Amino acid sequence: MKPKVTMKSIANELGVSVSTVSKALKDNPRISKELRKKIQAFSKLLDYQPDARAISLRKQSSKVIGVVIPEITNHFFTTVIKGIDFATKKRGYQAIICLSNESYNEEVKSINLLTSGSIDGLLLSIASGTQKKGIYEHLFDIKNAEIPLVLFDRTEDFIACDIVKADDVGGAYNATKTLIESGCKRIALINFESYINIGKERKMGYGMALNEYGIEEDNTLIFEVDEDKNLYDQIEPVFDLDPLPNAIFAAKEDFAAIAIKLALKKGIKIPDELAIISFVNGLISEYTSPSISAVVQHGYNMGKMAAKLLIDRIENKTPGSPYETKVIATKLKLRDSVKKQNN
């Protein structure tokens, strides 16, 4: 083990005190110019790197924010991370990411790791396991510890903090409306399980559009799939409906891509016999044949916004200001899986 370069070792070798080294490295004018230069040069020579733990311990601030993500292989979340990373660095902070893997236990562990000293604030998207359990004590604990917290995408309104979410209701509403206006009335919904907040909201938007056009909601057209089980098996029943739906609104890209594969196999023509619009979280929709019309979520913007809100809180720009809920607009990207509107 090589001896570490610390202020102490520098001080000893130069025959000065630690406090002098500290001040010199910060260019404090209370140290004479020559000594400052000398200490700085010597430190550079030894490639001195200050110990972040010590500084953070002393200053009670680390300029690091923690991010907890439910599922890292989900492309949407990775775009959010990039947005967070960008906004964070712009403000002179660094982001470190931990996973919850959709598990309540891992979420708790990741939060504990991060909040036990190393971060100034926390960005969190709630694991499905947590939403299923409905236990949120660990989040209230964060608030109790007075660590700034911002929730994004997978959020719960009753937690007192800033929130950033996609316009799930609006996106679903637009998608469904577009399907209706392209001439489809019998629209199947392939959705997440009902305990997931974004599933609830997308279903709500779907219902709103149906309502507006006087179409009755039909529960036999609504399919909730468990992502831990085989998706093909769970989506196949859509095609057993009689009569077949003439459109599908999918809450997630994979659901739509699988529906397309199944439809193609059955010789169903898309979009003529079956139109499809999906909420999109990945890169698939562009490359399927036909390509999938999709509700785009702007994860990057969501990440930027979440980081901005968090850092504002950390730096307490507006002390005591009420918590905000920001809604990131979605955009409907029309591709080949929907008939061109007849107007």
Next chain:
Amino acid sequence: MKPKVTMKSIANELGVSVSTVSKALKDNPRISKELRKKIQAFSKLLDYQPDARAISLRKQSSKVIGVVIPEITNHFFTTVIKGIDFATKKRGYQAIICLSNESYNEEVKSINLLTSGSIDGLLLSIASGTQKKGIYEHLFDIKNAEIPLVLFDRTEDFIACDIVKADDVGGAYNATKTLIESGCKRIALINFESYINIGKERKMGYGMALNEYGIEEDNTLIFEVDEDKNLYDQIEPVFDLDPLPNAIFAAKEDFAAIAIKLALKKGIKIPDELAIISFVNGLISEYTSPSISAVVQHGYNMGKMAAKLLIDRIENKTPGSPYETKVIATKLKLRDSVKKQNN
């Protein structure tokens, strides 16, 4: 600001010393059973959370490993992360992830953040910006600081550390061989730019297979694309070749998917007129039409292996053992973009 619960505050309220609290919380028998119970109960009541910085500072160990990833929106890397996360937690460690965004500067910053005290070891995949610059001082510095380091996927052999990589040469060799044996002789290669190590190796495997079958390498068939520029524009020229190639080997999934879109638009039949095999990093290949035959890389296994090697080093299982290079096997997943072999 609420006063923090620390050992000191607990000690004060209970009228004992800090060292007693510390020992009691670790169930040290030098403290009487009753007092231990009392202190433990009181600490639980106050929801005492030890400060990780202080512990890490004192013990010079944090049970945390750092991971630096070049591009978080790349699905392959996210599967590696999941493998790392899994193996790490199994051994009682936690992983924190930072991004380099393919940039040399950000790579340096992320490494500095992580190595300035908070981690016991580092897992790194080199940013393309770094490979382009060819500067590796910051990696040698890690070795100098005696922080265990393991490189994965984007690696450089001359850095003295354990290395985990995919069998890029073998995967490319197999893919090319498969194309040849399905009857294709004129095989285009759509590759990364040449300074990226995985690009070099995939090209090498491609060349080996051609060689073995006595096919001469033809540089007009080799296309290197810059991922920062428009991919469609750079891949389009493949179809200007005269005569057209009868197969494409793509080093990355997106390249293949775009080639398919272009081919379909030009009315080229896949796989009969043009066969395609791709190295795969995402979920696209399964959902295109036709689906893409692909070299699967097992990122999850790569992550598990990298984490294992790193933690072995940290815990110094085999002191002074020579550095290893582990190669993770690839698998060729045949789908519809290649003709069934005629045997």
Next chain:
DNA sequence: TATCAACGGGAAATCGATTTCGCAGAGGTG
């Protein structure tokens, strides 16, 4: 009764920085 071990707990050093305060000596002023 003197000695000693075991027991139970505390004081203090330590990890690596920051920051406040204090102090010695130089120089200026009346």
Next chain:
DNA sequence: CACCTCTGCGAAATCGATTTCCCGTTGATA
């Protein structure tokens, strides 16, 4: 000459834990 003010640096407390060493009791033993 007495007093004051800078200037330039160091001592020490602090952040929150861990860990070594030390000390006062108690009860057992010779």
